[in-house]
Amino acid sequence: xxxxxxxxxxxxxxxxxxxxxxxxxxxxxxxxxxxxxxxxxxxxxxxxxxxxxxxxxxxxxxxxxxxxxxxxxxxxxxxxxxxxxxxxxxxxxxxxxxxxxxxxxxxxxxxxxxxxxxxxxxxxxxxxxxxxxxxxxxxxxxxxxxxxxxxxxxxxxxxxxxxxxxxxxxxxxxxxxxxxxxxxxxxxxxxxxxxxxxxxxxxxxxxxxxxxxxxxxxxxxxxxxxxxxxxxxxxxxxxxxxxxxxxxxxxxxxxxxxxxxxxxxxxxxxxxxxxxxxxxxxxxxxxxxxxxxxxxxxxxxxxxxxxxxxxxxxxxxxxxxxxxxxxxxxxxxxxxxxxxxxxxxxxxxxxxxxxxxxxxxxxxxxxxxxxxxxxxxxxxxxx
Numbered sequence: 001x002x003x004x005x006x007x008x009x010x011x012x013x014x015x016x017x018x019x020x021x022x023x024x025x026x027x028x029x030x031x032x033x034x035x036x037x038x039x040x041x042x043x044x045x046x047x048x049x050x051x052x053x054x055x056x057x058x059x060x061x062x063x064x065x066x067x068x069x070x071x072x073x074x075x076x077x078x079x080x081x082x083x084x085x086x087x088x089x090x091x092x093x094x095x096x097x098x099x100x101x102x103x104x105x106x107x108x109x110x111x112x113x114x115x116x117x118x119x120x121x122x123x124x125x126x127x128x129x130x131x132x133x134x135x136x137x138x139x140x141x142x143x144x145x146x147x148x149x150x151x152x153x154x155x156x157x158x159x160x161x162x163x164x165x166x167x168x169x170x171x172x173x174x175x176x177x178x179x180x181x182x183x184x185x186x187x188x189x190x191x192x193x194x195x196x197x198x199x200x201x202x203x204x205x206x207x208x209x210x211x212x213x214x215x216x217x218x219x220x221x222x223x224x225x226x227x228x229x230x231x232x233x234x235x236x237x238x239x240x241x242x243x244x245x246x247x248x249x250x251x252x253x254x255x256x257x258x259x260x261x262x263x264x265x266x267x268x269x270x271x272x273x274x275x276x277x278x279x280x281x282x283x284x285x286x287x288x289x290x291x292x293x294x295x296x297x298x299x300x301x302x303x304x305x306x307x308x309x310x311x312x313x314x315x316x317x318x319x320x321x322x323x324x325x326x327x328x329x330x331x332x333x334x335x336x337x338x339x340x341x342x343x344x345x346x347x348x349x350x351x352x353x354x355x356x357x358x359x360x361x362x363x364x365x366x367x368x369x370x371x372x373x374x375x376x377x378x379x380x381x382x383x
Contacts (some may be wrong), residue, residue, distance in 0.1 A: 098260040100126040111282040123265040124239040130193035133168040161231040283316035
């Protein structure tokens with residue numbers, strides 16, 4: 001017999017259709033659940049390639065200040081500084097006054113000791129009305145010798161060389177005799193905006209004047225003075241020299257100009273200073289966290305900022321050059337047994353404890369033998 005298929009009714013057709021729709025929905029739901037539970041392909045790539053990502057993080061490139069700071073950036077920062085100062089003082093145009101402009105340098109890791117870094121700028125930072133003093137060595141040494149011939153000698157040399165910026169000549173003997181009190185030294189510092197010192201007497205002058213001169217910029221700038229030649233050239237180099245006093249903190253400041261200078265000169269000084277930071281700043285450019293310019297009483301305007309991690313920077317260590325005659329003296333300390341005292345040439349005193357560990361067996365045996373020999377000798381003498 002031949003079976004003949006019965007045609008499906010309308011109800012059966014709708015039932016089959018609903019079943020297909022349910023199967024499609026369940027399959028789609030399973031797929032969505034699998035996608036939500038299984039990690040995404042991007043996550044799989046990160047998980048599978050963990051080592052390359054770590055290497056990529058280590059090799060992440062942070063740009064240095066010399067490559068980031070450009071002419072346009074410095075010009076925009078100077079314009080912003082001018083607007084900022086006029087906002088605080090609307091009566092007087094601040095760029096008409098001669099106010100010093102500083103660069104604020106913030107480091108990542110602090111150096112181990114204090115130090116000074118000298119920078120040579122293309123333009124001098126001394127104001128037009130600034131008082132410049134030159135400390136010179138004496139022609140004849142002695143406290144009873146008059147210093148007037150020394151003053152006349154150096155003034156004649158400066159006049160013959162065409163140097164007009166130096167207003168005061170201060171011999172070493174006059175400095176010792178006339179500025180022996182704290183108030184007189186402070187008056188010397190306030191009366192002058194720039195003090196240059198001959199290299200031959202720099203250590204003596206800094207010892208006489210004291211540490212307060214290191215807190216003010218453009219003080220005790222070393223200059224190589226040759227009486228026979230290049231006197232004007234050496235004085236000009238000294239006037240274009242600025243010193244960065246690296247303190248025991250993260251922030252240091254250095255003068256880059258004053259507000260009466262043309263903006264182009266200030267910009268050239270800033271760019272020249274940034275280029276020299278690579279070789280002269282402790283730790284190099286990679287140890288710089290931020291650079292900004294500011295006035296004494298204004299907000300700082302940032303030129304450079306980096307998020308470089310501190311672990312990627314080595315701790316800067318500054319080696320101090322000591323003279324050959326610098327000797328540290330050591331001796332026993334009677335008030336504290338088992339220790340010695342060390343006195344450095346600069347007057348610092350350190351207490352060093354000796355090794356008070358127990359003696360070895362051989363040393364103890366030798367000491368016992370010596371004690372026995374002494375007892376035998378003493379008994380023979382008594383007999």
